[in-house]
Amino acid sequence: MRGKKEKCFQRGEITPFIVMEILERAKELERQGRDIVHMEIGESDLPPSPRVLEKIEEVKHQANRYTHSLGIFELREAIAHYYWETYKVDISPDRVIVTTGTSGGFSLIFSALFEVGEKIVFTDPGYPCYKNFAHIYCLEPVSVPIGRYTNYQLTPEMLEDIDLSGFLVTSPSNPVGNIYDRETLKGLAQWAAEKGKIFISDEIYHGLNYSKAVHTALEFSDEAIVVNGFSKYFCMPGFRLGWVIVPKKFVRKLQLVAQNLFISPPTLSQLVAIEALKDKTYLQKVRETFRQRRDYLYSELRKLFDIEVPPEGAFYIWANIERYSNDSFKFAFRMLEEAGVAITPGVDFGKNNTNLYVRFAYTSSLERLKEGVERIKSFLSKF
Ligand SMILES: Cc1ncc(COP(=O)(O)O)c(C=O)c1O
Numbered sequence: 001m002r003g004k005k006e007k008c009f010q011r012g013e014i015t016p017f018i019v020m021e022i023l024e025r026a027k028e029l030e031r032q033g034r035d036i037v038h039m040e041i042g043e044s045d046l047p048p049s050p051r052v053l054e055k056i057e058e059v060k061h062q063a064n065r066y067t068h069s070l071g072i073f074e075l076r077e078a079i080a081h082y083y084w085e086t087y088k089v090d091i092s093p094d095r096v097i098v099t100t101g102t103s104g105g106f107s108l109i110f111s112a113l114f115e116v117g118e119k120i121v122f123t124d125p126g127y128p129c130y131k132n133f134a135h136i137y138c139l140e141p142v143s144v145p146i147g148r149y150t151n152y153q154l155t156p157e158m159l160e161d162i163d164l165s166g167f168l169v170t171s172p173s174n175p176v177g178n179i180y181d182r183e184t185l186k187g188l189a190q191w192a193a194e195k196g197k198i199f200i201s202d203e204i205y206h207g208l209n210y211s212k213a214v215h216t217a218l219e220f221s222d223e224a225i226v227v228n229g230f231s232k233y234f235c236m237p238g239f240r241l242g243w244v245i246v247p248k249k250f251v252r253k254l255q256l257v258a259q260n261l262f263i264s265p266p267t268l269s270q271l272v273a274i275e276a277l278k279d280k281t282y283l284q285k286v287r288e289t290f291r292q293r294r295d296y297l298y299s300e301l302r303k304l305f306d307i308e309v310p311p312e313g314a315f316y317i318w319a320n321i322e323r324y325s326n327d328s329f330k331f332a333f334r335m336l337e338e339a340g341v342a343i344t345p346g347v348d349f350g351k352n353n354t355n356l357y358v359r360f361a362y363t364s365s366l367e368r369l370k371e372g373v374e375r376i377k378s379f380l381s382k383f
Contacts, residue, residue: 014132018348022332026342037372039360040342042174042316044235046286049279052236055272063268069259070251071098071243071270078274079243086206089218095245097254098265102204102229102242103129107261109225109244110137112253113198114165120198121167123154124350125318125357127174127202145352148308152176152318153184156191166198172205172214172313175349175359179212179312189220200225204242205314207233207283210291212312223247230269232314234276235286239269290315293362293369300373301360304380317360318346324383328355339379341372 019040026036047053070076076093083089099105106129114120116138122130124143131141142162146152154169169188171180185201192199201217201224217224229242246254258264298311305319325331328345336342346357362369 013135015128017128018329019344022336022342022344025333026336029336029340034340036336037341037368037375038364039362039369039372040344041363042361043237043363044232044286044315045363045365046235046289048235048239049276049282051275051279051282052272055275056268059271060268063271065267066264067267067270069255069262069264071096071265075270075274076243078277079245082277083216083218083245087216087219089216091218091245092248095248095251097244097246097251097258098270099229099242099244099258100262100265101231101237101240102202102227102244103133104240104258104262104265105227105229105242105244106130106133107137108254108257109198109200109227109246110134110139111261112257113225113250114139118165119163121154121159121162121164123169123173124352125175125346125354126350127170128348128350130168143350143352145350147352151181152178152309153180154188155184156187159191159197164197166200167192168200168202169217170202170205172209173316174205174314175316175344175346175357176309176318177311177314177316178309179209179214182213182215185215185217186220189217189224193221193223198225199223200227203228204232207287208290208315209313210287210294211310214313218245225250230273230276233283233286234273236269236273236276239273240266241269241273290362293366296366297360297362297369297373301376304376315362317362319358319360320356321358322356324380326355328358332358335376335379338382339375341375341379 022040030036075098076096079096080091080093083091110133119140119142120134121142121144123146134141144158189199203226206214218226226245230239231237294311301317307319311317321331329347332343332345344359346354
């Protein structure tokens, strides 16, 4: 009992989201009249589909009530259909749970499917909130380093010696922007099914893939847990809407938490989200816009930094800054102060040599990225 209590004191380990600190300083400089190029924010600058905006007008007066705790059934059906159209995977809508962003989804999964003190593996570098979710729900996060030497992918061999209950993989990834090979993802899904481990696949950047196909973990195992949402590809981060797909046996467990923690996901967002799933023409445009930005930024940044894996998806480039600095935090803040370009220091994403890396996000227009690159070039000439 005492051991369990101590595990919960890990809440003291919750770390700040450093990108927010960069953003806040950038905003302060803007208030002082400085022009800042934003390459720090992991949030699409594009609007949602015009069909979403039209639908808001149509349904805004019907949106004041709670919905079913698992989400509006038509939306759950539309999400299931999306898996058929996109991946040819047949999912029953009963297995789809609509959540308050994927962040809400992680809350349901971590609290309902794990016991206090159980180990859950994340990659380092990785999205920083995962380990903080683990702390909040009294789980023990275990970081497995990935890097150039592992092609920035987790494999079953790396998990073999860890007494884990579950693990999580992100593809396309934040912060690296790489995409897991089909065989690696399949290997992980099969390993988890054989060993009875919980495999969570964070697929929130699906759709934002430029040079390689993405595969859902559900292609390889019905036991896999998929997390996805409307914040990235669908350009609706403020709508706070996501979904999880779980084996049927877990639905009720997650529902009990969902009823208590959230009552229901946001109603207006649910009513309009079906339009976002359907508007394929707009989604195509979104992908093309980010592809063009990726092509431009990668071609310029690779002349200035060592970029170990080509950016294949999401909207990030992970760059090694060793030739300029071994302190990514200082480097990023100095770039902000002196060049007026906001980027995210690698240390936001873990401890695995992350002092030697920074993350560039291509979430600003091509014109602004071009301005940013010119400023970065003149900033680096001082080193
Ligand atoms: C990898 C990853 N997963 C999940 C999220 C959370 O997104 P949301 O709660 O908006 O769905 C983010 C946000 O940046 C992310 O980068």
